[in-house]
Amino acid sequence: MRAQSMSIREFMAGDYKKEKKHKRYGSIARRVGTSIAIPMILAKPAFASTTLDAVPVTAKEWMGEQTLSALAHVLDPVVDILVALSFPVASVIIVGACFFFMLGNSERAWSTITNASLGYVLIQVSPLILNVLKQVGNAV
Structure with a gap:
């Protein structure tokens, strides 16, 4: 094994590790990527829809639905607890x-009993x- 000299900055950045990894796997990844991509590009889509069937959804609408769905269930664990x-x-308060x-x-x-019960x-x-x-909210 040959000794390498480098600055502390190069050593701490870790760039010397990345260069070897890219060199070793770069040609294999390129060959596998092109062997998969070419048939996918040339293939005819099996379930292609026409533009008449597609419903245009903007990013704003999609994000709105996703956000509402996430916010609707965000407090479920708190409510369950x-x-x-x-x-x-309530039992401890009524005994008190x-x-x-x-x-x-x-x-x-x-x-106190009325407030605890309510x-x-x-x-x-x-x-x-x-x-x-x-x-x-979903109906509106």
Whole structure:
């Protein structure tokens, strides 16, 4: 093996590795690429559609559909976690409200139980509400 001399900048950039790789595989890749490309260029398309069948879609429309689809499902994991945690949290809050009854503060107890129950119901119904909003958005 022959010793090579190079500057620190060349060594840190790693260009000496890339040059050998391109030289070794360049001719093989070129031969394989042309052997695949020529039949593909000369072949007649099997399912070519006419211009009358094609529906023109602009990049703006395509991106709009892709973005809406991604945004519609972005919060699904968060909603699933909230639905799963709503029962244990509501249970702890209601048990805490029962201590207010024991301490003689029944107004605060009833208000806490009412708020915990309402929060639990709304969290359980939130996936249904989100689906309705998504379908209304798709209809528009």
